[in-house]
Amino acid sequence: MSSLPVFVVRRLILSIPVVIGVAFITFLVAHVIVPDPVRAWVGLYTNPQIIASYTARYHLNDPLWLQFLYYIAGIATGNWGISPTTSRPVLSEIETYFPATIELVLASVVLSFIIGVPLGAIAAVRNKKKTDLGIRALYLTGVSSPPFLAALILQFLFAYFLKILPPIGEISPTISPPKTITGMMVIDSLLAGNLRAFFDTLDHLLLPTIALTILVFGLFTRLSRSSMLEVLGKDYIRTARAKGLGNSYSIVRHGLRTALIPPVTILAVAVGQLLGGALVIENVFGWPGIGLYTVEAIQSSNFPDIVGVTLVFALGVVLSNLVADVAYAVLDPRIRL
Amino acid sequence: MIFRNTPSHKLREPRNAVSTTIIVAVIVVVLVIAAGAAYYFVSAPPAATSTSTTSSSSTPVTSSTSSTSSSSLASNQTLVADYTSSPGSLDPAADDEIASYGITGNILQPLIYYNNSDNAHVYPVLASGYTLSADGLTMTFTMRQGITFSNGDPLNAYAVWYSYYRAAVMKQSGAFFYSAGLNLTGVTAADLNMLNSSTNTPPASLMPVLTNPSNAITVPDANTVVFHFAAPFPDFFGWAVYGKIMDPHAIEMNGGVVDGQANSWANLNPVGTGPFTLQTWVQGSYCSLLRNPTYWGGPGHNIFPTPKLSRVVIYFVPNEATREGNILSGAAQVAAIDTTRISSVNGTNGITLPNIGISNTYAWMPLDVAQYPLNITAVREAVVHAINYSQINQVVYHGLLYPSAGVVPYGLTGFNASMKPYSYDPTLSASLLTQAGFPGGKGFPPLSFVYATDFPETQSVAQVVQADLAQVGITVNLKGLTFSQLIGTDYSAAANSTAHPSLQWISITGSPIPSGTALPLFQTGNYGNVGAYSNPTVDKLLTQASTTNNATLSAMLYEQASNIVYNSYSYYFLGNIKDFYPAQFFVFSSNVHGYYYQGAFSELDFSTVYLTS
Numbered sequence: 001m002s003s004l005p006v007f008v009v010r011r012l013i014l015s016i017p018v019v020i021g022v023a024f025i026t027f028l029v030a031h032v033i034v035p036d037p038v039r040a041w042v043g044l045y046t047n048p049q050i051i052a053s054y055t056a057r058y059h060l061n062d063p064l065w066l067q068f069l070y071y072i073a074g075i076a077t078g079n080w081g082i083s084p085t086t087s088r089p090v091l092s093e094i095e096t097y098f099p100a101t102i103e104l105v106l107a108s109v110v111l112s113f114i115i116g117v118p119l120g121a122i123a124a125v126r127n128k129k130k131t132d133l134g135i136r137a138l139y140l141t142g143v144s145s146p147p148f149l150a151a152l153i154l155q156f157l158f159a160y161f162l163k164i165l166p167p168i169g170e171i172s173p174t175i176s177p178p179k180t181i182t183g184m185m186v187i188d189s190l191l192a193g194n195l196r197a198f199f200d201t202l203d204h205l206l207l208p209t210i211a212l213t214i215l216v217f218g219l220f221t222r223l224s225r226s227s228m229l230e231v232l233g234k235d236y237i238r239t240a241r242a243k244g245l246g247n248s249y250s251i252v253r254h255g256l257r258t259a260l261i262p263p264v265t266i267l268a269v270a271v272g273q274l275l276g277g278a279l280v281i282e283n284v285f286g287w288p289g290i291g292l293y294t295v296e297a298i299q300s301s302n303f304p305d306i307v308g309v310t311l312v313f314a315l316g317v318v319l320s321n322l323v324a325d326v327a328y329a330v331l332d333p334r335i336r337l
Numbered sequence: 338m339i340f341r342n343t344p345s346h347k348l349r350e351p352r353n354a355v356s357t358t359i360i361v362a363v364i365v366v367v368l369v370i371a372a373g374a375a376y377y378f379v380s381a382p383p384a385a386t387s388t389s390t391t392s393s394s395s396t397p398v399t400s401s402t403s404s405t406s407s408s409s410l411a412s413n414q415t416l417v418a419d420y421t422s423s424p425g426s427l428d429p430a431a432d433d434e435i436a437s438y439g440i441t442g443n444i445l446q447p448l449i450y451y452n453n454s455d456n457a458h459v460y461p462v463l464a465s466g467y468t469l470s471a472d473g474l475t476m477t478f479t480m481r482q483g484i485t486f487s488n489g490d491p492l493n494a495y496a497v498w499y500s501y502y503r504a505a506v507m508k509q510s511g512a513f514f515y516s517a518g519l520n521l522t523g524v525t526a527a528d529l530n531m532l533n534s535s536t537n538t539p540p541a542s543l544m545p546v547l548t549n550p551s552n553a554i555t556v557p558d559a560n561t562v563v564f565h566f567a568a569p570f571p572d573f574f575g576w577a578v579y580g581k582i583m584d585p586h587a588i589e590m591n592g593g594v595v596d597g598q599a600n601s602w603a604n605l606n607p608v609g610t611g612p613f614t615l616q617t618w619v620q621g622s623y624c625s626l627l628r629n630p631t632y633w634g635g636p637g638h639n640i641f642p643t644p645k646l647s648r649v650v651i652y653f654v655p656n657e658a659t660r661e662g663n664i665l666s667g668a669a670q671v672a673a674i675d676t677t678r679i680s681s682v683n684g685t686n687g688i689t690l691p692n693i694g695i696s697n698t699y700a701w702m703p704l705d706v707a708q709y710p711l712n713i714t715a716v717r718e719a720v721v722h723a724i725n726y727s728q729i730n731q732v733v734y735h736g737l738l739y740p741s742a743g744v745v746p747y748g749l750t751g752f753n754a755s756m757k758p759y760s761y762d763p764t765l766s767a768s769l770l771t772q773a774g775f776p777g778g779k780g781f782p783p784l785s786f787v788y789a790t791d792f793p794e795t796q797s798v799a800q801v802v803q804a805d806l807a808q809v810g811i812t813v814n815l816k817g818l819t820f821s822q823l824i825g826t827d828y829s830a831a832a833n834s835t836a837h838p839s840l841q842w843i844s845i846t847g848s849p850i851p852s853g854t855a856l857p858l859f860q861t862g863n864y865g866n867v868g869a870y871s872n873p874t875v876d877k878l879l880t881q882a883s884t885t886n887n888a889t890l891s892a893m894l895y896e897q898a899s900n901i902v903y904n905s906y907s908y909y910f911l912g913n914i915k916d917f918y919p920a921q922f923f924v925f926s927s928n929v930h931g932y933y934y935q936g937a938f939s940e941l942d943f944s945t946v947y948l949t950s
Binding site for chain 2: 041083086087096166171173176289293
């Protein structure tokens with residue numbers, strides 16, 4: 001464990017070329033697919049002065065390698081450029097939208113873990129019985145469902161048919177949004193002590209979270225089931241039972257911790273999948289997250305925003321992988337970093 | 338020690354494991370009950386009258402011009418509308434998109450405006466009157482007295498000057514509408530930043546700039562603003578309706594004007610004289626407008642009256658299915674609907690697509706006249722006669738296309754009512770192709786039809802065109818791009834290259850002025866002329882038509898231009914779209930009233946809208 005700080009620092013340093021590489025590829029691709037970005041940004045109604053202004057502002061007459069150098073230099077100093085469609089700094093736009101996605105993804109990860117791991121454990125204990133079959137059918141249905149379809153069905157059922165949950169948005173317009181501290185409205189409401197806003201934002205968070213959870217909980221269930229099956233066959237579980245400890249106690253106290261290791265490591269993969277799924281879910285529920293922002297940026301060929309968002313996603317995946325590796329080492333003392 | 342499996346020696350699980358489980362379960366149950374109770378008591382419905390977020394009474398206001406008695410008005414005058422996209426900025430000088438204008442049009446006001454749907458008359462709004470000099474080169478506006486911005490700052494002529502030149506100095510996309518037809522040079526950011534007093538009055542040192550006769554806009558005093566034109570500008574009003582007036586003092590207190598840059602504060606905080614104020618904008622989610630408690634009441638004639646609505650909530654819902662679900666379930670009272678979904682929604686659950694008449698949104702398909710073989714007149718003639726207009730109208734637009742053609746849309750000066758889309762005649766088309774050296778389409782290179790993926794009807798149009806042209810032996814390859822990518826491709830690929838779209842769908846909407854369509858689409862090199870059409874005679878006719886105040890002469894010149902363009906077969910005209918708000922179709926719940934169509938407004942003017950019980 002004393003090597004942990006060294007490991008973390010080493011991984012962070014190694015992630016810098018990864019992120020720069022992602023930025024370069026995205027920058028290149030964005031410039032190729034948007035041949036005349038200024039026209040794409042300002043639309044039909046424009047004049048030569050406006051075109052010239054945008055061209056100079058974004059160095060579009062400079063060679064591509066020079067434009068990229070400008071960009072990297074800006075990134076290093078915290079200037080991620082100005083969004084041509086909103087006229088605001090890209091970084092502050094990401095700061096505005098990203099917390100909503102983090103909130104959605106975190107809620108989905110927690111829910112997926114809470115539902116998936118115990119289900120997997122139960123399925124393992126009831127291996128090949130009806131319970132096991134039922135749980136496997138459940139997670140296969142979830143994993144196989146297109147997220148868009150699952151979202152629309154949930155929206156129709158709970159928002160339009162039963163009318164017990166709101167169909168879109170993050171907060172009711174009759175409630176003042178809480179002061180922005182984290183950017184995550186549920187947490188900000190709690191920090192502000194505004195219980196009405198807290199429960200309202202929880203209401204709004206529920207459907208998109210469930211829709212996103214359907215996408216991923218199966219991952220945890222399946223992995224938890226297989227790892228629990230492996231643990232159940234171990235000698236130390238048999239020994240615990242032989243010592244007089246009950247079945248439940250043996251499993252929970254001695255088996256679960258070991259069985260938890262693979263699901264924890266899959267968190268990084270899950271976060272990546274959830275970020276991708278969020279693009280679709282946010283579109284259906286009008287959730288003002290980075291997914292919605294990215295879709296709009298792509299539709300308006302807004303490459304400064306597209307590159308900025310891609311960088312954030314890349315950083316997110318790198319960091320979540322790092323967290324998973326560290327968690328693995330913490331959970332299993334046999335692992336050496 | 339030996340253990341025998343007898344009841345007396347039966348092994349038991351340690352007590353503490355079971356007790357712990359029970360304790361945890363009990364705690365969880367208690368927490369859930371407590372949370373539910375807290376939710377029940379805390380989330381009680383709000384009181385029917387004003388909340389802490391509103392400053393105005395929720396009592397409906399009855400317009401003196403309204404024929405609806407106040408007893409039929411709903412007590413809750415909060416309207417929820419679903420728009421398709423969120424605005425990038427709420428500063429009209431920075432953002433020229435419809436999504437932005439649709440909101441700022443309810444908060445900010447121009448000098449003059451149309452009387453709702455009446456395109457024939459313009460009325461003074463922030464101006465109390467105007468005069469045009471005999472030579473047509475000077476338009477003088479007198480400012481209306483006693484109007485303040487929603488923050489209490491006074492409106493005057495200097496604010497008009499500031500708003501126009503600020504847009505020009507910032508050089509963002511919104512500058513286009515402020516500077517159309519005007520040469521807004523001669524004023525710098527430093528000059529503008531001198532107008533920073535709370536009374537919006539300039540220091541003496543700024544007066545030489547304000548009265549410089551070389552400038553396009555001069556302000557001799559606080560009540561008078563003068564526009565100077567290089568040539569007669571008959572369509573000036575059509576552009577001036579977009580010139581929204583902002584509060585100089587508010588902007589100067591929050592970053593001021595910087596050459597070539599937008600103002601981050603102004604992007605988020607429009608301060609205007611309009612019937613509504615911006616209460617909340619949760620970016621990407623919704624914005625909430627409140628009735629302006631200090632609103633001056635509008636110029637009368639039911640133009641921008643004091644609203645009956647106390648609040649408008651505009652959700653930004655990009656997903657069509659969600660917008661439909663919202664309007665059908667009653668979660669929204671107004672929703673934008675894709676063209677392809679009209680028949681599914683119209684008439685369901687009391688939702689209607691209102692009959693608002695023929696809009697001045699004009700749809701057409703330019704042919705790339707620089708690209709081989711479309712650069713051959715006979716080929717273009719063959720193409721236009723091969724396309725079944727009636728099929729496009731019925732299948733794609735549900736019969737909502739008003740057939741029209743020419744350089745000027747329906748209802749405007751110079752519109753030629755006798756000019757219709759080309760006849761569908763595949764036999765004539767085949768004959769023309771043979772004459773042009775492509776019998777049965779043999780040897781005809783494939784054409785590309787690029788449609789906009791963010792406008793679903795354009796893909797349908799493309800498919801109809803592809804099928805129709807295939808019948809005469811012409812292969813059309815379809816390609817989908819977002820509208821912004823399509824525009825980018827139009828201007829990055831040379832018109833005579835195969836990378837440039839051979840065919841595409843475009844529509845234009847805006848003020849009901851002929852030059853707003855004719856010049857951009859048909860004049861050589863102009864911003865909407867994406868098919869590279871060029872005819873010096875047409876250029877001259879259009880310039881003359883747009884710079885004469887003689888309406889009869891102007892109409893004649895536009896018609897002459899229309900004849901030339903029509904006979905060049907360079908555009909496949911679809912016509913004007915009926916029942917179409919400037920950018921999309923809107924459907925309304927049956928209890929929504931008072932809305933009207935005006936192409937210059939960009940979305941909905943909520944000042945005239947009200948809800949009945």
